[in-house]
Amino acid sequence: MKKGTGPIKKEKESTIFDAALKTIKRKGFHKARMSDIAKEAEISYGLVYHYFKNKEDLFDAILNRWWNGLFQLMADISEREHDVYKKLRHIIDYFLDTYQSNPDLVNIFITEISRSTTNLTVSRLEHFKKFISLTEGVILEGQDIGILRRDFKARYLTNIFLGSLETFVSTMVFADQKITGNSQKNKIADSILEVFFNGSKIQGK
């Protein structure tokens, strides 16, 4: 009779979600069978379809978890943070924080979406483009303010920035490397920004 028993439903849905995360991370989207996911969640596989329309839908739910968080952050940044350096730092933090709290999610983002055309649908591509555009906005702002060089197009610097970040995260993902604490996280973030801003050349040379 009660409709607002949300948490109970959410609980099982969450179990399936996590099982999907784990399974897709382990086998990849294509090779992850619905029955694998069900087995991982310790439920019958029919139940998966009770909560998710189909495999694609389950996959999109995972991606949305990632994108919703990221776009929320981008909105927050846009409103509250006025320092370009810190804005970029927040973006990095989102990747690293999520990797700390939910490494499987980051793994899937990197391996199944970030560089794979196979699973790319039009709507998924849109998320990507939107994120790149938003980041480019930050970079442009940096060029306007005068803290980023203007002899390269903003899109180009955006590629460098996101490429460094992604490569870093990828490395951790592939090596199954954990971030053990905030100090390590900060060090990584600082490093990425340091090289992005100042380059790898020995200073002064």
Place this chain on the structure above:
Amino acid sequence: MKKGTGPIKKEKESTIFDAALKTIKRKGFHKARMSDIAKEAEISYGLVYHYFKNKEDLFDAILNRWWNGLFQLMADISEREHDVYKKLRHIIDYFLDTYQSNPDLVNIFITEISRSTTNLTVSRLEHFKKFISLTEGVILEGQDIGILRRDFKARYLTNIFLGSLETFVSTMVFADQKITGNSQKNKIADSILEVFFNGSKIQGK
């Protein structure tokens, strides 16, 4: 067992190879059917099995084309080139030159291998690790010589370098962007190195 024997055999094998390249690029490895490849090559699909043991074998042949060329280059660099800056420049050139002459090959490397765990087997991972190690060797040399900062681990700078490169190439791959001539290629290569060495901050600031 040898693949590169007679020229007569090679001809048809080459046709299949190119068809596979084109098809896998278009549909991704998983969704590319053997029959699609055969159709692209305008042969019966049974014949593919005369030249390649199975689908995995065909895929590995493609990857080997990439890795063999790259490792050949790394060996050449190691022997003949002594300028670290130029060494890195050669690595970039390999990506860009191959992208010019065989964009499908680069596409597949980027989308199916570079960031996809799905198709990653142990032996394929080995190639990757080896390449990163070799690059790290170059970076280390730069640190030793004193043209690269030592306050970051070599592996870290390697990530930045390869990340920038990969991101650049990815962008071109996804946008289906062509490199029209050597001057454009040089400009791209210069840019990557410039930012890697000097950063994105306005100089002097």
Place this chain on the structure above:
Amino acid sequence: MKKGTGPIKKEKESTIFDAALKTIKRKGFHKARMSDIAKEAEISYGLVYHYFKNKEDLFDAILNRWWNGLFQLMADISEREHDVYKKLRHIIDYFLDTYQSNPDLVNIFITEISRSTTNLTVSRLEHFKKFISLTEGVILEGQDIGILRRDFKARYLTNIFLGSLETFVSTMVFADQKITGNSQKNKIADSILEVFFNGSKIQGK
């Protein structure tokens, strides 16, 4: 076992029954899901199983509605009506009246039972045979009395009669054609009998 017990039970049961009628008419028995029926009835699908043992049972309930009415009529005819022409007219009326009051029921009879072996079980077939036999009895009576030609077997004339009737009704069912009033209904009934008699009546009489 009894279906038609309490009026309280009946109410909800009736709602489900009507929903089933509507749904099966729209989608066919096979494609009508229990959940479709429940949704149509605006109840949970689990409840359907309180009133009907299973899907087949629900279907049989529908068929029984049809057959019970028809056999009731045949019994009435047998007892009270002595004019063969009018007897046949009563049979036609049952089809047309039911079509007026409950077009879905007639639709289901025509499409799912009358000509479909798919849903035919032994017990369902028995109903059919019984009805044909009873009709044949009327035809035989007509032959005995001398108003129907005897050069064709009664079963044969029965086929013609029921075939005309069924074809007529089918046409209306498929065209979703409504019977707007008694005058139209009478016209249709007259027509069917007119052609049947002027074809099957002893010539010259």
Place this chain on the structure above:
Amino acid sequence: MKKGTGPIKKEKESTIFDAALKTIKRKGFHKARMSDIAKEAEISYGLVYHYFKNKEDLFDAILNRWWNGLFQLMADISEREHDVYKKLRHIIDYFLDTYQSNPDLVNIFITEISRSTTNLTVSRLEHFKKFISLTEGVILEGQDIGILRRDFKARYLTNIFLGSLETFVSTMVFADQKITGNSQKNKIADSILEVFFNGSKIQGK
């Protein structure tokens, strides 16, 4: 190398076709599994998909066998036969002849198509409408010539005619009754026409 080895391919395709005919007749389209059909044909079920795109395609192939024959006949009639009575007789013959040579085909037409909305697609309905239209053309011709009464619409007489025919055939189909020879076939055909004409013929003529 040879492409025109038609018969060999046709042979197996024909086997599958016949197995489908038999299986669908026995279990109905919906309940006939592809594996049933394959088992009946004594082949692996994968092979069915070599010859037919999917289950619907296989079903359509069966229906086309029926419709192509019938429309061929209608075209022949239109060109060569000028006697309305004989035209109708040819139509009846098509049903009876096909029933003799291929009773399963007629069975499927009757049970799965003629009165079942379940399997009715738009294109399938078109075939039906076309056939009825063509028959109506013959009836109209009969009314024009003056051998069929004009106090009923042509479409109405068409319904009666086709209804009688269909009911007759249905009866045989359901009873699994065989037509043993031409004399029996002729008797049936004569009977249908006799009743149809003596009912629909202009009175007194």
Place this chain on the structure above:
DNA sequence: TATGAATGAGGGTTCATTCAT
């Protein structure tokens, strides 16, 4: 009564691979 979560058998379809010719 009433709900809808949970189960799992069933069935359509795909496609890598084998093999007779």
Place this chain on the structure above:
DNA sequence: AATGAATGAACCCTCATTCAT
């Protein structure tokens, strides 16, 4: 060398039915 018929393991998804609450 070459063809494409033949096989069957996989895998997604549906939905009738059961059952705890």
